[in-house]
Amino acid sequence: xxxxxxxxxxxxxxxxxxxxxxxxxxxxxxxxxxxxxxxxxxxxxxxxxxxxxxxxxxxxxxxxxxxxxxxxxxxxxxxxxxxxxxxxxxxxxxxxxxxxxxxxxxxxxxxxxxxxxxxxxxxxxxxxxxxxxxxxxxxxxxxxxxxxxxxxxxxxxxxxxxxxxxxxxxxxxxxxxxxxxxxxxxxxxxxxxxxxxxxxxxxxxxxxxxxxxxxxxxxxxxxxxxxxxxxxxxxxxxxxxxx
Amino acid sequence: xxxxxxxxxxxxxxxxxxxxxxxxxxxxxxxxxxxxxxxxxxxxxxxxxxxxxxxxxxxxxxxxxxxxxxxxxxxxxxxxxxxxxxxxxxxxxxxxxxxxxxxxxxxxxxxxxxxxxxxxxxxxxxxxxxxxxxxxxxxxxxxxxxxx
Numbered sequence: 001x002x003x004x005x006x007x008x009x010x011x012x013x014x015x016x017x018x019x020x021x022x023x024x025x026x027x028x029x030x031x032x033x034x035x036x037x038x039x040x041x042x043x044x045x046x047x048x049x050x051x052x053x054x055x056x057x058x059x060x061x062x063x064x065x066x067x068x069x070x071x072x073x074x075x076x077x078x079x080x081x082x083x084x085x086x087x088x089x090x091x092x093x094x095x096x097x098x099x100x101x102x103x104x105x106x107x108x109x110x111x112x113x114x115x116x117x118x119x120x121x122x123x124x125x126x127x128x129x130x131x132x133x134x135x136x137x138x139x140x141x142x143x144x145x146x147x148x149x150x151x152x153x154x155x156x157x158x159x160x161x162x163x164x165x166x167x168x169x170x171x172x173x174x175x176x177x178x179x180x181x182x183x184x185x186x187x188x189x190x191x192x193x194x195x196x197x198x199x200x201x202x203x204x205x206x207x208x209x210x211x212x213x214x215x216x217x218x219x220x221x222x223x224x225x226x227x228x229x230x231x232x233x234x235x236x237x238x239x240x241x242x243x
Numbered sequence: 244x245x246x247x248x249x250x251x252x253x254x255x256x257x258x259x260x261x262x263x264x265x266x267x268x269x270x271x272x273x274x275x276x277x278x279x280x281x282x283x284x285x286x287x288x289x290x291x292x293x294x295x296x297x298x299x300x301x302x303x304x305x306x307x308x309x310x311x312x313x314x315x316x317x318x319x320x321x322x323x324x325x326x327x328x329x330x331x332x333x334x335x336x337x338x339x340x341x342x343x344x345x346x347x348x349x350x351x352x353x354x355x356x357x358x359x360x361x362x363x364x365x366x367x368x369x370x371x372x373x374x375x376x377x378x379x380x381x382x383x384x385x386x387x388x389x390x391x
Contacts (some may be wrong), residue, residue: 030313031312031313031314032312032313167310170310171307171310174303174306174307174310175307177303177306177307177313178303179303180303180313192270195270195271196270196276196310196311196312197306197310197311197312198312199312199313199314199315200314214314215312215314215315216275216276216277216312216314216315216318219275220275223273223275227273228271228273230270230271
C-alpha cells in the first residue's frame with residue numbers, strides 16, 4: 001500500500017501468560033479501522049507498542065512511514081491518542097488540562113478545542129475529577145483532536161458510555177475525518193459501533209491477527225452463510241476458532 | 244431489533260439540494276449498507292424528488308451524515324455512477340445525471356419489470372397458470388386483495 005498511515009510488520013511480544021505473535025496489518029490514509037477482539041486478545045498491547053509505551057520483542061511499526069521508536073517525537077506530534085483509562089489531573093479543571101496538553105503540540109488549535117468543548121457541552125471550569133463518565137470521554141477526545149492530528153488512536157473510546165453519547169462521538173469522528181487526510185484506529189469490544197463507521201476491520205484473537213480486511217468484504221463473506229451476520233458474529237466465530 | 248438513522252435534515256447551511264434528502268440505513272438490514280444507499284437514491288431520482296443536475300453531498304459528507312463508512316459511501320456512488328444515475332465532475336462535485344424524461348420512464352419501467360418478473364417466476368414455480376397470475380395482478384391493482 002503506497003499511502004499507509006500505519007504499518008505493523010510482524011510485531012511480537014511475550015509477557016508471562018500472554019503472547020502477541022507476528023502481528024501485521026496496514027491502515028491506508030483517510031480511513032477508519034476498527035481493532036476488535038475479545039478482552040485480553042492483545043488490542044491494548046498493540047496500541048501501547050505503537051505509542052512506544054511498550055517495547056516489541058521483534059518486528060517494526062511504521063507510522064506515517066517513519067519508525068515509531070526512532071522518530072518518536074515527530075510521530076507523536078502527529079498522533080492524537082486516547083488511552084483506555086482517561087488520565088487527568090483530577091484536581092485541576094478541564095480548561096487547565098487543555099492548557100497543560102497544548103504545550104506539547106505546536107499545531108494545537110485553541111479555537112477548534114473551544115468549539116469541540118462547546119459542542120460536547122464540557123464545562124471547562126469544572127474539576128476533571130468531577131466530570132461525568134461521558135464528559136470525561138468527550139474531554140479526552142477533544143484533547144486528542146485539538147492539534148488536528150493525522151492519526152487518531154482510540155483505545156475503547158466508547159466503553160461504558162450510553163448509546164446517545166456513543167452516537168455523538170461517532171458522528172464527531174466522521175466529521176473529524178474531513179478531507180480524507182486523517183485516519184482513525186479504534187479499538188473496541190462494542191462492535192456495533194463499527195458496523196456503521198469502520199472502513200477496515202482487524203480482528204485479533206489470542207494475540208494473533210485473525211483477519212484484516214475491508215468491513216464490507218468481511219460482512220459480505222459472512223453473510224453468504226448467515227444473511228444478518230454482524231461484525232459481532234464474525235468476532236464470536238473467530239474467538240471460537242471457526243475460521 | 245432494526246435500527247435506523249435519519250440523516251439530519253440540515254446540519255449546516257452549506258448544503259445544496261440534499262437538505263430534504265431523507266435516507267435511512269441500518270447495519271442490521273441484510274441488504275448491504277451501500278446497496279441501501281443506492282436503492283434509496285435511485286428511488287428518489289426516479290420519483291423526481293431529486294432532479295437532473297441537483298448537487299449531491301460529497302462522499303465524506305454523506306458518510307458523516309449517515310454515520311456510514313467512507314468505503315461504503317464510495318461504493319454506493321460508484322454503483323450509482325455506473326448505472327448512469329449520477330455524474331462526478333472533477334473539482335465541482337457530484338450531481339444527478341442529466342436524464343431526459345424518456346430516460347427516467349425507461350428506468351422506472353426497468354425497475355418495475357424486475358419486480359413483476361420475480362412475481363411471475365414465483366407464481367409459475369407455485370404452479371399457477373399465466374392467466375391466473377394476470378388475474379391476481381389485476382386484483383392487486385384493483386385493491387381487491389385478501390392476504391389472509
